[in-house]
Amino acid sequence: MKSRRKFIKKISIGAAATISAPSILSSKNAHQTYLKSDKKVSWNDHIQIAVIGPGGMGMADTTTALSVPGVKLVGACDLYEPRLNNVRKKWGEDLFFTRDYRELLAREDIDAVIIATPDFWHKELSVAALRSGKAVYVEKPMVHHIDEGHAVINAQKETGKTLQVGSQGMSSLGNEKAKKLFEAGAIGTLNYAEGFWARNSPGGAWQYWVPKDCSPEEVMWEHWLSNTTKRDFDPLRFFRWRNYREYGTGVSGDLFVHLFSSLHYITSSKGPEKIMATGGLRHWKDGREVPDVLMGMFDYPQSQSHPAFNLSLRVNFVDGTSGSTFLRLVGSEGAMDVTWNDVYLKQNKSYPAFDDPLSKTEKYPFGKRKDIRPPEEIHYKAEEDYKGAHYDHFVNFFTGVRNGEMVNEDAVFGYRAAAPAILCNDSYFDEKVIRWNPEDMKLVK
Numbered sequence: 001m002k003s004r005r006k007f008i009k010k011i012s013i014g015a016a017a018t019i020s021a022p023s024i025l026s027s028k029n030a031h032q033t034y035l036k037s038d039k040k041v042s043w044n045d046h047i048q049i050a051v052i053g054p055g056g057m058g059m060a061d062t063t064t065a066l067s068v069p070g071v072k073l074v075g076a077c078d079l080y081e082p083r084l085n086n087v088r089k090k091w092g093e094d095l096f097f098t099r100d101y102r103e104l105l106a107r108e109d110i111d112a113v114i115i116a117t118p119d120f121w122h123k124e125l126s127v128a129a130l131r132s133g134k135a136v137y138v139e140k141p142m143v144h145h146i147d148e149g150h151a152v153i154n155a156q157k158e159t160g161k162t163l164q165v166g167s168q169g170m171s172s173l174g175n176e177k178a179k180k181l182f183e184a185g186a187i188g189t190l191n192y193a194e195g196f197w198a199r200n201s202p203g204g205a206w207q208y209w210v211p212k213d214c215s216p217e218e219v220m221w222e223h224w225l226s227n228t229t230k231r232d233f234d235p236l237r238f239f240r241w242r243n244y245r246e247y248g249t250g251v252s253g254d255l256f257v258h259l260f261s262s263l264h265y266i267t268s269s270k271g272p273e274k275i276m277a278t279g280g281l282r283h284w285k286d287g288r289e290v291p292d293v294l295m296g297m298f299d300y301p302q303s304q305s306h307p308a309f310n311l312s313l314r315v316n317f318v319d320g321t322s323g324s325t326f327l328r329l330v331g332s333e334g335a336m337d338v339t340w341n342d343v344y345l346k347q348n349k350s351y352p353a354f355d356d357p358l359s360k361t362e363k364y365p366f367g368k369r370k371d372i373r374p375p376e377e378i379h380y381k382a383e384e385d386y387k388g389a390h391y392d393h394f395v396n397f398f399t400g401v402r403n404g405e406m407v408n409e410d411a412v413f414g415y416r417a418a419a420p421a422i423l424c425n426d427s428y429f430d431e432k433v434i435r436w437n438p439e440d441m442k443l444v445k
Contacts (some may be wrong), residue, residue, distance in 0.1 A: 007362035034383045035173035047368055047398055050075035051114045052101050052125060054083050058116030064390045068398055077104045099220060101125060105132040113400050118241040120228055120251050123148040130155040135162040135401045141253045149415035149441060156411040164397040164407045165414030169263035171396045172340035172389030173382045179266045181336060186345055188333030190309050195259035195327045198316040203282055205317040210239045243288030250290035250425050251315040257421040259313055262327050264417055268305035271416045271438030272298035277427040283318040292317035296424040301422040340389040341382040415441055
C-alpha cells in the first residue's frame with residue numbers, strides 16, 4: 001500500500017500544478033495526456049561528424065544527426081562505392097570520402113563518428129575511433145561477441161571520449177515517462193516483464209537488395225573479412241549479413257537489445273543473471289543461419305533499484321505484423337505498456353486509490369460508501385510535433401560531446417544491454433542455460 005500512496009501523492013501534486021496546462025486533453029479524452037519533450041537546442045558552433053557505413057541505418061542516423069542544430073557532416077567511409085555515391089548525392093561532393101576507415105580517423109577536423117557497419121566490426125571500429133580522439137555513436141548492439149565488451153569500456157574510460165550506443169528508444173518520451181512512473185510506485189512492486197517485437201517487409205525479413213553485377217573488388221571483400229573467417233566471395237553474406245552468425249547477432253541482437261535497453265533504463269537494472277532461449281527457423285529458409293522465431297526467458301536478481309523479477313521476450317519474423325512492439329512491466333498494483341511514444345498505465349482494481357475515512361461501513365448502515373477512483377487506464381501520449389526518440393538520442397549524444405556530460409547509453413550501459421541479447425543467441429544454439437554476473441559483466445562458469 002505504501003507504494004500506491006506514494007504514487008497517488010505524487011500524481012495529485014503534479015495534477016494540481018498542471019491542471020490548466022495545454023498538455024492535458026479535453027474532458028472528451030480525460031484519461032489521455034500528452035508527453036512533452038524539454039530538449040531544446042540552440043548551438044552556434046558546429047560539431048563535425050563523419051559516418052562509417054552509410055547503408056540504410058547509417059544514412060538514417062546521419063540524416064537525424066544533421067537535423068540537430070550545430071552539427072556538420074565532413075566525411076564518409078564505406079567499402080562499397082555506391083553507398084558513398086549516395087552520400088555525395090544527398091550532402092555534396094565537397095566531403096572527404098574514403099574506403100579505408102583509418103584515413104578518416106586520422107583526420108583532425110572530425111569530432112565524432114557514426115559507426116553503422118555490420119555488428120562484427122563494431123568493437124574494432126569503436127576502440128580505434130575512441131583512441132584516435134573521436135567521440136563515437138555506434139549502432140546497437142555495441143559488440144558482436146560476449147568477450148568484446150570490456151575492450152570498448154576500457155577504451156572509453158582511458159580516452160575520456162563520449163560513446164553512445166544507438167538504441168534510440170533509450171531517449172524517448174515514452175521511456176522517460178515510464179521511468180518516472182516506475183520510480184513513483186505506479187505499479188507497486190515489479191514482479192514480471194515481457195516484450196514482443198515483430199518485423200517483416202514486403203520483400204521478406206532481412207532480404208536486402210543485392211546488385212547483380214557486384215564483384216569482390218567492388219565491395220573490398222578481403223578487407224571486409226579481415227577480422228573473421230576467410231571465404232570465397234558471396235554477395236549474400238555482404239549485403240544480407242544479418243542472416244549469418246559470423247557478421248550479425250540475429251533477431252536478438254537486432255531487436256531484443258532495444259527491449260533490454262528500455263527495461264534497464266526504466267528500472268535502473270544492470271541485467272539478468274540467468275538466460276534461456278528457444279525458437280526455430282520456421283519460414284525464411286533461404287540459407288540464413290539464425291532463427292526467425294525466438295523466445296527468451298531471463299531471471300533478474302534483486303538489486304537496490306528493483307526486486308527480483310522475471311522477463312520474457314519474443315520475436316516473430318514470420319507473419320505480417322511488422323511494427324508490432326511493446327514492453328510491459330507488471331507489478332503488484334498495476335502494469336505499464338511502454339512504447340517510444342506512449343505509456344499505458346493500468347491500475348489494479350483490488351487496490352483502493354487511497355484510504356478514505358468516509359468509506360468505512362459503520363458510518364453508513366445501508367452499505368459501504370463508494371470511492372472516487374482514478375481511471376482504470378491512463379494513456380500518456382507524445383505530442384504530435386514530437387521529433388522522436390532518434391532525434392532526442394542524438395541530442396543526448398551531442399550534448400555529451402560538447403559538454404563532457406554523461407550520455408544515456410555509454411559503453412557500460414550498452415554492454416549490459418548487448419550481453420543478454422548475445423547470450424540469448426548462445427543459449428539457443430548451444431541448447432543450455434547461461435549464467436551471467438550483471439554487476440561484474442562476466443560469464444559465470
